[in-house]
Amino acid sequence: MTAGNGTRRDMQAAGSSLQDARVRGVLERLHRSARGDLFRLPRAVVGNALTQLSGRRLTPEMRSRAMKDVYIPISAEQGKFLYLVARSIGARTVVEFGTSFGISTLYLAAAVRDAGGGRVIGSELEESKQRQATANMAEAGFSDLVEVRLGDAVKTLATVEGPIDLVLLDGWKDLYLPVLQVLTPKLRKGAVVLADNIFTFRKALRPYVEHMQSGRNGFQSTTLTIADGFEYSVYVGE
Numbered sequence: 001m002t003a004g005n006g007t008r009r010d011m012q013a014a015g016s017s018l019q020d021a022r023v024r025g026v027l028e029r030l031h032r033s034a035r036g037d038l039f040r041l042p043r044a045v046v047g048n049a050l051t052q053l054s055g056r057r058l059t060p061e062m063r064s065r066a067m068k069d070v071y072i073p074i075s076a077e078q079g080k081f082l083y084l085v086a087r088s089i090g091a092r093t094v095v096e097f098g099t100s101f102g103i104s105t106l107y108l109a110a111a112v113r114d115a116g117g118g119r120v121i122g123s124e125l126e127e128s129k130q131r132q133a134t135a136n137m138a139e140a141g142f143s144d145l146v147e148v149r150l151g152d153a154v155k156t157l158a159t160v161e162g163p164i165d166l167v168l169l170d171g172w173k174d175l176y177l178p179v180l181q182v183l184t185p186k187l188r189k190g191a192v193v194l195a196d197n198i199f200t201f202r203k204a205l206r207p208y209v210e211h212m213q214s215g216r217n218g219f220q221s222t223t224l225t226i227a228d229g230f231e232y233s234v235y236v237g238e
């Protein structure tokens with residue numbers, strides 16, 4: 001098949017948007033900047049701990065504000081895995097809890113574009129991150145596919161229209177279950193839900209993992225030993 005006589009769909013199917021120069025450029029820049037988390041993350045964590053020690057309640061908004069310069073992204077390996085999963089199931093509607101600067105969103109948008117188009121709906125509590133993620137999508141050429149909703153994902157994702165093909169959970173850990181419960185009625189059978197940081201937040205995420213692995217809630221699920229533990233769940237229906 002030559003580019004000269006192929007249709008637009010043929011040409012999309014022949015390659016990967018991850019090889020597109022614009023997409024690669026933004027991803028490389030963001031992954032490089034994220035290395036600074038080595039210094040920024042401990043500072044933010046200590047700041048949040050001091051707030052709690054002083055007896056003040058640390059709201060999710062305060063935690064996100066303190067993390068406004070911290071990427072805490074998925075790894076490039078996880079990104080590639082997300083892309084492959086999304087491509088395998090032909091995902092056209094993807095929802096993400098916790099967008100940060102948009103690293104994971106870029107891998108998801110690349111997969112949706114290569115499947116022939118659709119939508120990626122991200123969510124971010126911190127306004128400056130939502131703005132920068134939106135700008136990063138524009139720089140990569142994904143503005144037509146991606147919307148990053150500002151505010152608490154439990155509310156902003158409640159209005160997403162199904163059927164949803166794929167969900168990535170990567171926001172604050174106490175909300176994985178509430179966000180999942182908002183989205184479950186909109187999942188199509190065979191939809192994939194991926195949840196990050198199962199190992200670091202083993203205790204906080206135990207209720208989530210039990211919900212997914214019990215076999216009683218419409219999911220079949222296993223924890224993959226990729227990066228910090230990726231819970232891989234398939235919605236099989238109740």
Ligand SMILES: C[S@@+](CC[C@H](N)C(=O)[O-])C[C@H]1O[C@@H](n2cnc3c(N)ncnc32)[C@H](O)[C@@H]1O
Nearest residue numbers: 064073074098100103104124125152153171172
């Ligand atoms: C681990 S980071 C996400 C990293 C991103 N998925 C990536 O790979 O680049 C978690 C993000 O979730 C956001 N977040 C936390 N709670 C949220 C909520 N209730 N609604 C929307 N975003 C939230 C935080 O502000 C933070 O930027």
